[in-house]
Amino acid sequence: MKRLSIAILTALSAVNTLVALPVMAEQEQATATQSEALSYSDAELDSVLAPIALYPDTILTHILIASTYPLDIVSADRWRQQNSELSEDEIQEQTESFNWDPSVKALLPLTDILHTLASDLDWLQQLGDNVLISQSRVLARVQVLRQHALNAGTLSDNEYLDVEQDEDVIVIEPTRKEYIYVPFYDTRVVFGHWWHPVAPVYWHQPAHFRLAGSFYWSPRIHLSTTFYFGGILWHNRQVVVNHKPVKRFYYGKDVKRVYSRDYQPWQHNTAHRHVRYSPRVIHSAPTHFATPRVVKKPIRSPTKVTTTVTRRNTERGVTVRKETTVKKPVTVRQEAVRKETTVKKPVTVRQEAVRRETTVKKPVTVRREVVRKETTVKKPATVRREVVRSAPQQKRTTPAAVKKRQTVQQPKQPKGKNRDHN
Numbered sequence: 073m074k075r076l077s078i079a080i081l082t083a084l085s086a087v088n089t090l091v092a093l094p095v096m097a098e099q100e101q102a103t104a105t106q107s108e109a110l111s112y113s114d115a116e117l118d119s120v121l122a123p124i125a126l127y128p129d130t131i132l133t134h135i136l137i138a139s140t141y142p143l144d145i146v147s148a149d150r151w152r153q154q155n156s157e158l159s160e161d162e163i164q165e166q167t168e169s170f171n172w173d174p175s176v177k178a179l180l181p182l183t184d185i186l187h188t189l190a191s192d193l194d195w196l197q198q199l200g201d202n203v204l205i206s207q208s209r210v211l212a213r214v215q216v217l218r219q220h221a222l223n224a225g226t227l228s229d230n231e232y233l234d235v236e237q238d239e240d241v242i243v244i245e246p247t248r249k250e251y252i253y254v255p256f257y258d259t260r261v262v263f264g265h266w267w268h269p270v271a272p273v274y275w276h277q278p279a280h281f282r283l284a285g286s287f288y289w290s291p292r293i294h295l296s297t298t299f300y301f302g303g304i305l306w307h308n309r310q311v312v313v314n315h316k317p318v319k320r321f322y323y324g325k326d327v328k329r330v331y332s333r334d335y336q337p338w339q340h341n342t343a344h345r346h347v348r349y350s351p352r353v354i355h356s357a358p359t360h361f362a363t364p365r366v367v368k369k370p371i372r373s374p375t376k377v378t379t380t381v382t383r384r385n386t387e388r389g390v391t392v393r394k395e396t397t398v399k400k401p402v403t404v405r406q407e408a409v410r411k412e413t414t415v416k417k418p419v420t421v422r423q424e425a426v427r428r429e430t431t432v433k434k435p436v437t438v439r440r441e442v443v444r445k446e447t448t449v450k451k452p453a454t455v456r457r458e459v460v461r462s463a464p465q466q467k468r469t470t471p472a473a474v475k476k477r478q479t480v481q482q483p484k485q486p487k488g489k490n491r492d493h494n
Contacts, residue, residue, distance in 0.1 A: 111355075111356075120195060122259040122273055126217070129245060129304050130245070135189070139203055140345065152187075175302065211304065301315075
């Protein structure tokens with residue numbers, strides 16, 4: 073009996089395993105399909121990079137960084153269209169206080185490129201997504217496209233650009249650092265036979281560009297040293313930027329250039345981007361690009377509620393409208409909060425001691441007591457005043473008293489005798 077039960081359990085477990093295997097395979101396939109949908113293929117990436125892969129490295133650096141801030145590009149293009157008569161120096165002076173990314177400001181003199189980026193927002197988002205997902209992969213695909221153009225014979229040195237190659241690295245820079253010419257080329261031709269099923273992105277050439285060789289070129293644009301604050305470490309597949317003002321041009325070979333310590337790897341500023349990231353970018357780094365949660369402030373309920381009652385008098389055919397305003401009752405919770413806010417803060421023992429110390433009268437020192445006594449001593453009287461004060465007051469004399477006093481003072485003489493003797 074035990075053997076039979078064991079055999080039945082073994083058979084049931086085997087059946088469950090066979091049923092679960094197709095389900096697991098379907099889940100793995102769905103996960104793989106979802107991850108593929110959230111990532112760009114080489115064909116899609118090459119199609120996006122085709123119109124800018126043959127730009128000079130200085131322009132390419134600014135485009136790659138600026139594509140991660142699409143709102144800045146749109147705002148800068150609108151401002152540039154309204155101030156198209158300004159020169160390069162005037163642009164730099166007026167936009168110094170603007171809160172745009174430095175790479176966006178660097179593209180302001182390149183009016184045609186800036187307007188093209190702002191006009192093709194779908195392409196701009198795809199480029200920015202790829203830069204945020206993996207800039208090393210973007211730079212690697214740029215080198216693949218440059219190699220195809222070099223093999224097709226359309227990319228070479230000319231009076232506008234210097235093309236340098238070192239093993240698998242191809243560097244493109246303007247012939248003169250003070251001036252630059254923006255190239256335009258037909259992406260369906262310059263790379264030779266296109267090897268992807270997805271066609272490359274094609275932009276129409278501006279009317280004022282002139283043809284020279286396989287490219288169309290813009291008028292000459294003057295640049296200052298501050299334009300060259302960015303660069304590309306091709307061997308490391310990394311974009312670097314210098315946050316300090318660049319004061320001089322670099323005239324050495326760019327393919328052999330070693331950047332100083334002032335050039336640091338570029339880091340995307342998530343706080344400066346004012347647009348949500350696409351699902352593909354969030355899937356690549358959820359903790360870094362996830363949209364922060366916005367906490368909404370609670371809406372205070374009104375203290376008064378107005379109700380409108382409409383009645384119709386069928387006899388008179390008149391509609392009577394009556395509005396009543398009822399004060400909303402305060403709940404127990406609100407009353408408790410109100411009481412808590414109105415309760416006075418209790419005075420601590422320390423505060424009470426300090427209060428008493430401040431109210432005690434300050435004791436009078438000996439010195440102050442002596443000074444107080446000295447100030448209260450009466451002023452001594454002078455001799456004249458003392459004499460006058462000590463003299464007794466004379467009684468008021470009458471004429472009878474004066475006559476009596478005179479009679480007392482004069483001695484009486486004997487009658488009939490002469491007291492004079494010889």
